[in-house]
Amino acid sequence: MTGQHRIVVLGAGYAGLAAAGRLASKARGARITVVDARTDFVERVRLHQQAAGQQIPAWSLRELLDSKKIHFVCARATEIDTVGKRVSLDTATVLDYDTLVYALGSTADRTSVPGLAEHAYSVSTPEEASRFGAPSGTVLVVGAGATGIEMAAELAESLHDSRVCLLSPEEPGAWLSPRARKHIRRVLERLGVEIRSDAKVLEVTAAGVRLADGTLIEAAATVWTAGFAVPDLARRSGLSVDGTGRVLVDAALRSISHPDVYAAGDSAVIAGPGGRDLRMACATALPTGKYAADAIVARLRGAEPGKLRFRYVVQCLSLGRRDGLIQVLHADDSPARTVLTGRPAAWVKEQVVRGAGWAARP
Structure with a gap:
C-alpha cells in the first residue's frame, strides 16, 4: 500500500477497538484514528457488577491506542458527511476519512414505554450503571434476558436490605435449553429473587411500574433491561439502515449504500448461520x-476479502459471583443440550469476560 490512507473508527467498544487493533497491525502506512466520547475502555459485560456496587477495571483509551500508534480523539461524532467524507465532532473538529468504520454499539432503549427515560435506571453505559447506587426497599428488574438475569442475581447477592423482583412476560432464559432455564430459576429463587414471568410493563412511574393488567407494583428503583437501541447517527447521515437504525451491510460488512463505510458489532445488521441476524453481544x-x-486491508491491497466465518459456541451468564451458566450452542445460536452450571460455570464465565477484554484491547 502506498500513501497514507485515512481510516476513522467511530466507537471504542469491543468492535471498534478490535477493528482498530487489527488495522494497526495489518494496514501498513494507514493513519488510524479512533473517536469515542469516553476516556476509558470499560468491560460492558461487567456493568451489572458496577451497578451492584463492585469495582470493575477500566483502561485509558489514550494509553491503549498510543501504544499502537493509533490516534485517539475524545469526542462525540455528530454528523457524517458521506459525500465529502468528513466526520463532524462535538468539539467543533472535523475529521477527513478515506474509509470509515462505524462501531458505535448500542444503548438502552429509553422510549418503548411512557416514563422509562424519566424514572428507570439502566446498565448499558458506565455512567448509567454508576448512578444506580444501593437503594433500600424493592428493586424491580424489568426484562428476563441475559442482562436482566445477571442484574437480578447480582443485586440479590449484593443488596441485603433490598427485595429484588424480576419482571417479564416470559420465563427467565426462555431462549435457552430446559435444563438451563431450570438452573436459572433455581439460583434466582435461592438468592431470594421474586420472579414474575407473566408481567408486561406498560408504564414506569416514580413509584414503580404499571402492568398491562392495571396493577401498580411499587418500588424504590426500577432497572430497565428489556431492550436496546442504537445511536441515530447512521440514519441522520443518510446511510441505509433497518427499522431500528442499524447499518445494513453486505457480506464483507460494507455499507450497502456507501462503500467507503464499514460497520461492525451491535450497530450493524449482519447475516449469520441459519439465516439469523447476529445478535447484539460481545461475542459478535x-x-x-x-x-x-x-476486509478493509484486503481491498486496500487490491484483493477481495474472504468470507466471514462465524458461529456461536457458548453463551455465558453469571448468576452472582458464585454461580453461573454456560449454555453450549449450535452454529445458528440455538441451544444444544449441554450446559455447565454452578461454581465451575462462574469460573468459566469470568475467564471468558477477561479474555474478551484482552482480545478487544489493541
Whole structure:
C-alpha cells in the first residue's frame, strides 16, 4: 500500500477497538484514528457488577491506542458527511476519512414505554450503571434476558436490605435449553429473587411500574433491561439502515449504500448461520470488528476479502459471583443440550469476560 490512507473508527467498544487493533497491525502506512466520547475502555459485560456496587477495571483509551500508534480523539461524532467524507465532532473538529468504520454499539432503549427515560435506571453505559447506587426497599428488574438475569442475581447477592423482583412476560432464559432455564430459576429463587414471568410493563412511574393488567407494583428503583437501541447517527447521515437504525451491510460488512463505510458489532445488521441476524453481544462485536478490518486491508491491497466465518459456541451468564451458566450452542445460536452450571460455570464465565477484554484491547 502506498500513501497514507485515512481510516476513522467511530466507537471504542469491543468492535471498534478490535477493528482498530487489527488495522494497526495489518494496514501498513494507514493513519488510524479512533473517536469515542469516553476516556476509558470499560468491560460492558461487567456493568451489572458496577451497578451492584463492585469495582470493575477500566483502561485509558489514550494509553491503549498510543501504544499502537493509533490516534485517539475524545469526542462525540455528530454528523457524517458521506459525500465529502468528513466526520463532524462535538468539539467543533472535523475529521477527513478515506474509509470509515462505524462501531458505535448500542444503548438502552429509553422510549418503548411512557416514563422509562424519566424514572428507570439502566446498565448499558458506565455512567448509567454508576448512578444506580444501593437503594433500600424493592428493586424491580424489568426484562428476563441475559442482562436482566445477571442484574437480578447480582443485586440479590449484593443488596441485603433490598427485595429484588424480576419482571417479564416470559420465563427467565426462555431462549435457552430446559435444563438451563431450570438452573436459572433455581439460583434466582435461592438468592431470594421474586420472579414474575407473566408481567408486561406498560408504564414506569416514580413509584414503580404499571402492568398491562392495571396493577401498580411499587418500588424504590426500577432497572430497565428489556431492550436496546442504537445511536441515530447512521440514519441522520443518510446511510441505509433497518427499522431500528442499524447499518445494513453486505457480506464483507460494507455499507450497502456507501462503500467507503464499514460497520461492525451491535450497530450493524449482519447475516449469520441459519439465516439469523447476529445478535447484539460481545461475542459478535469482537470477531466482526476484526473481520471488518481484514476486509478493509484486503481491498486496500487490491484483493477481495474472504468470507466471514462465524458461529456461536457458548453463551455465558453469571448468576452472582458464585454461580453461573454456560449454555453450549449450535452454529445458528440455538441451544444444544449441554450446559455447565454452578461454581465451575462462574469460573468459566469470568475467564471468558477477561479474555474478551484482552482480545478487544489493541
